Amino acid sequence: xxxxxxxxxxxxxxxxxxxxxxxxxxxxxxxLAQVQRSFPNLIGIEKEKIVFISGIGCSSxxxxxxxxxxFHTIHGRAAAIASGVKTANPELSVWMATGxxxxxxxxxxxxxxxxxxxxxxxxxxxxxxxxxLTKGQNSPTSEHGKITKSTPLGNxxxxxxxVALALGAEGTLIARTMDGDPKHxxxxxxxxxNHKGTSFLEIYQNCVIFNDGAFDHFMKKxxxxxxxxxxxxxxxxxxGKNKDKGIKLDGFKPTVxxxxxxxxxxxxxxxxxxxxxxxxxxxxxxxxxxxxxMPLGVFLDIDYSTFEDDLTAQIAxxxxxxxxxxxxxxxxxxxxxxxx
Amino acid sequence: MDxxxxxxxxxxxxxxxxxxxxxxxxxxxxxxxxxxxxxxLTGAQFSDTVASFGNxxxxxxxYPAEIRAPAGSLYGVSGYTIHFSSHDVYALGDQVDVLVxxxxxxxxxxxxxxKKNGIIVLNxxxxxxxxxxxxxxxxxPLENGSLSAYHVYPIPITKSTMETLKVMNLPxxxxxxxxxxxxxxxxxxxxxxxxxxxxxxxxxKFKKKPELIEANTKVLKAGYYYxxxxxxxxxxxxxxxxxxxxxxxxxxxxxxxxALGLVAAASRAGIELFLGSYPITPASxxxxxxxxxxxxGVKTFQAEDEIAGxxxxxxxxxxxxxxxxxxxxxxxxxxxxxIGLAVIAExxxxxxxxxxxxxxxxxxxxxxxxxLLQAVYGRNGExxxxxxxxxxxxxxxAMTVEAVRIAIKYMTPVILLTDGYIxxxxxxxxxxxxxxxxxxxxxxxxxxxxFHPYIRNEFLARPWVIPGTPGLExxxxxxxxQNIYGNISYDPDNHEYMVKIREEKVxxxxxxxxxxxxxxxxxxxxxxLGWGSTYGAIASAVENQHAKGNKVSFAHLRYLxxxxxxxxxxxxSFEKVLIxxxxxxxxxxxxxSEYLIKPIIFDKVKGQPFKAIEIETxxxxxxxx
Numbered sequence: 001x002x003x004x005x006x007x008x009x010x011x012x013x014x015x016x017x018x019x020x021x022x023x024x025x026x027x028x029x030x031x032l033a034q035v036q037r038s039f040p041n042l043i044g045i046e047k048e049k050i051v052f053i054s055g056i057g058c059s060s061x062x063x064x065x066x067x068x069x070x071f072h073t074i075h076g077r078a079a080a081i082a083s084g085v086k087t088a089n090p091e092l093s094v095w096m097a098t099g100x101x102x103x104x105x106x107x108x109x110x111x112x113x114x115x116x117x118x119x120x121x122x123x124x125x126x127x128x129x130x131x132x133l134t135k136g137q138n139s140p141t142s143e144h145g146k147i148t149k150s151t152p153l154g155n156x157x158x159x160x161x162x163v164a165l166a167l168g169a170e171g172t173l174i175a176r177t178m179d180g181d182p183k184h185x186x187x188x189x190x191x192x193x194n195h196k197g198t199s200f201l202e203i204y205q206n207c208v209i210f211n212d213g214a215f216d217h218f219m220k221k222x223x224x225x226x227x228x229x230x231x232x233x234x235x236x237x238x239x240g241k242n243k244d245k246g247i248k249l250d251g252f253k254p255t256v257x258x259x260x261x262x263x264x265x266x267x268x269x270x271x272x273x274x275x276x277x278x279x280x281x282x283x284x285x286x287x288x289x290x291x292x293x294m295p296l297g298v299f300l301d302i303d304y305s306t307f308e309d310d311l312t313a314q315i316a317x318x319x320x321x322x323x324x325x326x327x328x329x330x331x332x333x334x335x336x337x338x339x340x
Numbered sequence: 341m342d343x344x345x346x347x348x349x350x351x352x353x354x355x356x357x358x359x360x361x362x363x364x365x366x367x368x369x370x371x372x373x374x375x376x377x378x379x380x381l382t383g384a385q386f387s388d389t390v391a392s393f394g395n396x397x398x399x400x401x402x403y404p405a406e407i408r409a410p411a412g413s414l415y416g417v418s419g420y421t422i423h424f425s426s427h428d429v430y431a432l433g434d435q436v437d438v439l440v441x442x443x444x445x446x447x448x449x450x451x452x453x454x455k456k457n458g459i460i461v462l463n464x465x466x467x468x469x470x471x472x473x474x475x476x477x478x479x480x481p482l483e484n485g486s487l488s489a490y491h492v493y494p495i496p497i498t499k500s501t502m503e504t505l506k507v508m509n510l511p512x513x514x515x516x517x518x519x520x521x522x523x524x525x526x527x528x529x530x531x532x533x534x535x536x537x538x539x540x541x542x543x544x545k546f547k548k549k550p551e552l553i554e555a556n557t558k559v560l561k562a563g564y565y566y567x568x569x570x571x572x573x574x575x576x577x578x579x580x581x582x583x584x585x586x587x588x589x590x591x592x593x594x595x596x597x598x599a600l601g602l603v604a605a606a607s608r609a610g611i612e613l614f615l616g617s618y619p620i621t622p623a624s625x626x627x628x629x630x631x632x633x634x635x636x637g638v639k640t641f642q643a644e645d646e647i648a649g650x651x652x653x654x655x656x657x658x659x660x661x662x663x664x665x666x667x668x669x670x671x672x673x674x675x676x677x678x679i680g681l682a683v684i685a686e687x688x689x690x691x692x693x694x695x696x697x698x699x700x701x702x703x704x705x706x707x708x709x710x711x712l713l714q715a716v717y718g719r720n721g722e723x724x725x726x727x728x729x730x731x732x733x734x735x736x737x738a739m740t741v742e743a744v745r746i747a748i749k750y751m752t753p754v755i756l757l758t759d760g761y762i763x764x765x766x767x768x769x770x771x772x773x774x775x776x777x778x779x780x781x782x783x784x785x786x787x788x789x790x791f792h793p794y795i796r797n798e799f800l801a802r803p804w805v806i807p808g809t810p811g812l813e814x815x816x817x818x819x820x821x822q823n824i825y826g827n828i829s830y831d832p833d834n835h836e837y838m839v840k841i842r843e844e845k846v847x848x849x850x851x852x853x854x855x856x857x858x859x860x861x862x863x864x865x866x867x868x869l870g871w872g873s874t875y876g877a878i879a880s881a882v883e884n885q886h887a888k889g890n891k892v893s894f895a896h897l898r899y900l901x902x903x904x905x906x907x908x909x910x911x912x913s914f915e916k917v918l919i920x921x922x923x924x925x926x927x928x929x930x931x932x933s934e935y936l937i938k939p940i941i942f943d944k945v946k947g948q949p950f951k952a953i954e955i956e957t958x959x960x961x962x963x964x965x
Contacts, residue, residue, distance in 0.1 A: 016815070018827070047810075047813065048807070048808055048809060048810040048811070048812075048813060049807070049808050051659075051807045053655070056818075063815050063817070064815050064817075064828065067813055068813050069807035069808075069813050069814065069815070070813075070814070070815035070816075070817075071655075071658055071685070071815070071816055071817060072815065072816070072817030072818060072819065073651070073654075073681060073817060073818060074651075074677055074678070074680075074681050074818050077647060077648070077651040077678070080643065080644075080647065080648035080651040080652050080655070081651045081652065081654055081655040081658070082655060083641070083648070083652050083655065084614065084616060084641070084651065084652030084653060084654060084655025084656040084658075084659070084663065085655040085656070085658055085659045085807070086655075086659075087614070087639060087641060087652070087655075087656065088612070088614045088639065088655065088656035088659040088660070088661040088663075089656075089659035089660060089661070089806070089807065089808070091808060092659065092807055092808060109644055109645060109648075110644060110647075110648055110651075113643075113644040113648070311639060314634050315634045315635070315637055315639075317634075318634035318635040319634075319635050321635070322635040323635065324635065325633065325635040325636035325637070327603065327604055327607050327636070327774045328773050328774055330600065330603065330604075330633070330636070331600055331604060331771050331772065331773070331774070332588060332590060332771050333590045333592075333771075335388055335392060335537075335590060335591065336588050336589060336590040336771060337391075337392045337394070337588075337589055337590075338586075338587070338588055338589070339394060339581075339584050339585070339586050339587060339589060340586050
């Protein structure tokens with residue numbers, strides 16, 4: 001799937017040369033670097049055809065740092081503006097850089113409708129579970145009970161699960177990665193590009209100032225092997241330093257089994273299937289269970305027709321049926337009369 | 341106008357097929373019934389018929405917000421008024437000559453608009469106890485003499501319809517639905533009009549349901565021949581064709597005209613049209629119309645909300661297409677931030693606001709002109725936007741083309757204001773050819789040499805670049821931009837410069853639009869200043885005043901921001917300026933603040949257009965005082 005070719009570009013070709021103004025140590029730097037490193041390897045990529053659209057927030061400064069076409073728009077509306085760009089001009093490779101507040105709070109409506117329309121573009125969600133640019137309020141992905149500037153007594157809202165939301169909105173490529181694993185992120189960026197239809201990539205991204213260490217419990221090097229699971233299509237869902245743990249289904253309940261306990265074998269382990277929505281929904285719920293590892297990789301990769309292809313087909317069909325439109329005939333209409 | 345339509349009745353003019361035909365100059369007919377009675381369709385059929393016969397005309401559909409309000413209720417009454425004439429029609433007739441009432445509620449709601457001695461055609465089958473009660477009649481008006489000032493023709497429309505269709509064995513509900521065609525047949529006979537246009541329409545509309553072609557045709561003819569056979573009318577009338585300039589004509593309403601204007605202007609500019617829109621009364625028809633034009637490469641996008649309506653259009657403009665969005669007042673409010681983005685990004689965009697009664701949800705199906713201040717001023721920051729307003733249904737075409745021309749030439753969003761009255765109302769339009777439209781040039785920058793996103797041409801417009809053009813990769817956005825280079829800039833002097841240059845760009849448009857024309861004397865005691873859909877009523881009123889020998893002039897603004905360059909001169913040429921508007925004086929406020937004169941405010945906010953007589957009374961009052 002993630003077939004790549006060498007092209008004429010290097011990572012540097014994608015840098016605009018603007019001073020990058022994120023806080024030192026911000027996870028956004030890693031995302032920018034991985035995008036710039038993976039872009040030269042994208043199939044059929046032409047720099048001038050790339051457009052980055054963003055909304056508002058730290059993540060949304062992203063287009064300024066890419067030497068591509070870019071539009072830094074207004075809060076929450078990146079998905080709608082990008083939809084207009086791609087629908088109007090399907091030849092473009094459209095990328096959306098957004099954050100948890102921008103995409104899931106103020107832009108939640110546009111986000112779900114983008115997914116159900118399946119417009120062929122790529123969403124990079126920088127999820128740091130906090131509002132950064134406005135200096136530290138709770139976000140729609142902040143955990144219940146969290147103390148923030150606007151929740152000094154603890155957050156009394158429950159967080160959105162972005163992957164589950166994207167599944168519910170009929171997304172066709174849904175994946176997750178994290179800023180601490182550059183190689184995996186690059187792989188996921190390539191998968192996003194290669195998918196025809198809307199791709200949604202949730203990127204766990206550390207905010208060093210307002211939510212530092214939010215993902216340490218699984219992202220930190222020493223925790224990672226035991227606390228994350230990398231999903232691969234057609235392969236058993238195993239994890240652990242020695243790949244000796246696996247996920248087994250107990251009815252509807254996913255459980256962790258020890259492959260060395262003499263009672264279980266690799267045959268008991270659930271095999272990942274990117275084509276299965278049912279399995280994707282199940283894996284999306286792992287977040288709620290601290291005893292389960294955090295799934296990373298592609299939850300779902302299915303093919304639906306895209307909005308812009310269907311629209312182009314309708315236009316072609318109408319032209320076939322009615323002929324190339326004649327404006328003078330259109331203006332005259334069917335019920336006209338002449339006055340001498 | 342009142343005395344021109346004879347409704348004199350000779351009580352003894354009977355005799356087989358010898359009903360006298362009287363020539364009249366103009367007539368106003370209103371079809372009224374339940375919102376499910378098909379009155380809008382009936383009215384539209386009648387107006388298309390008289391239009392193709394060659395009459396000039398104006399129409400006003402007036403329907404409730406509820407799709408099917410409870411049958412027989414007063415608030416469920418739907419009406420369609422047609423004013424047709426053998427001379428120019430500027431506005432609706434102030435009073436109705438003929439009222440077709442399909443039930444007691446329709447009679448009750450509309451009787452106040454019927455002129456004394458006017459004709460009432462009513463469906464006598466509906467004047468039963470239940471319907472009378474629903475219409476809050478304590479006595480049957482057909483029996484208590486309360487209608488003695490009118491010529492009343494009770495016709496058993498329902499029974500006659502059912503009788504006509506008996507042979508076809510249709511379901512009762514289906515058969516009953518045909519009764520509006522019986523009423524239409526009656527009125528065709530009364531006004532000596534051929535029913536061929538409607539027969540043609542019926543066979544096209546129901547081509548997949550032959551039984552409905554047969555049923556509606558039978559009922560239409562039955563209504564027509566009922567009059568001929570029963571001779572219930574003592575006279576029939578004829579309105580001769582109007583003396584219109586030669587050419588090809590069609591009937592058009594404002595929403596259709598906007599849709600056609602967008603398609604034609606985009607074609608003239610050589611670019612594709614993209615409409616992002618969310619359904620809203622009374623603007624949805626623009627979305628419906630444009631959705632039919634795929635063969636013209638038109639892309640319509642029914643967005644998830646009003647904000648996505650405008651922002652998808654902004655995306656399309658960024659991508660090198662003509663972005664447009666259509667809406668009404670509440671949707672306009674939601675699009676505010678998007679308009680600001682298009683202003684600072686300096687992208688072409690056309691925003692059509694078919695105004696309706698406000699605030700909030702207000703009166704969705706009724707007309708008003710109360711979004712003017714919102715359009716001119718209603719944004720955060722210093723955010724200048726050209727604002728245009730169409731004067732009549734057909735003028736919606738020309739002004740849409742203008743909006744596109746200005747948007748592309750100056751790289752700016754443009755707001756076009758129409759309203760429910762001219763959006764839904766129709767009139768004959770002298771069809772123009774694509775080659776007759778003003779030049780609209782969409783020029784895309786392809787040369788990287790010396791390119792910066794915020795360099796400007798002589799019109800202060802920045803270059804438009806289609807993403808995909810090699811070597812011109814650049815970034816724009818809602819943050820303030822450095823002059824010329826387009827990098828983010830927080831520099832105080834730069835911000836002030838950019839604010840002023842955006843303002844100047846819009847102000848300069850006044851050099852590129854027609855001067856304000858004065859109808860009547862060029863100076864004098866009183867100028868009536870109008871904008872938007874009040875054109876018809878003011879033009880009629882002023883013409884009538886001239887006929888009476890009164891000195892009053894008229895000027896009509898189609899450009900509200902910036903205004904024509906001679907506006908100050910025009911205003912200062914008159915002692916007094918009267919501004920009739922369907923709001924509490926919004927144009928008056930702008931005129932007062934921009935030109936330091938104090939206009940006389942004449943407001944009407946009833947959800948209904950002005951009548952010429954109302955404006956005439958006001959003019960006479962001022963001229964006397």
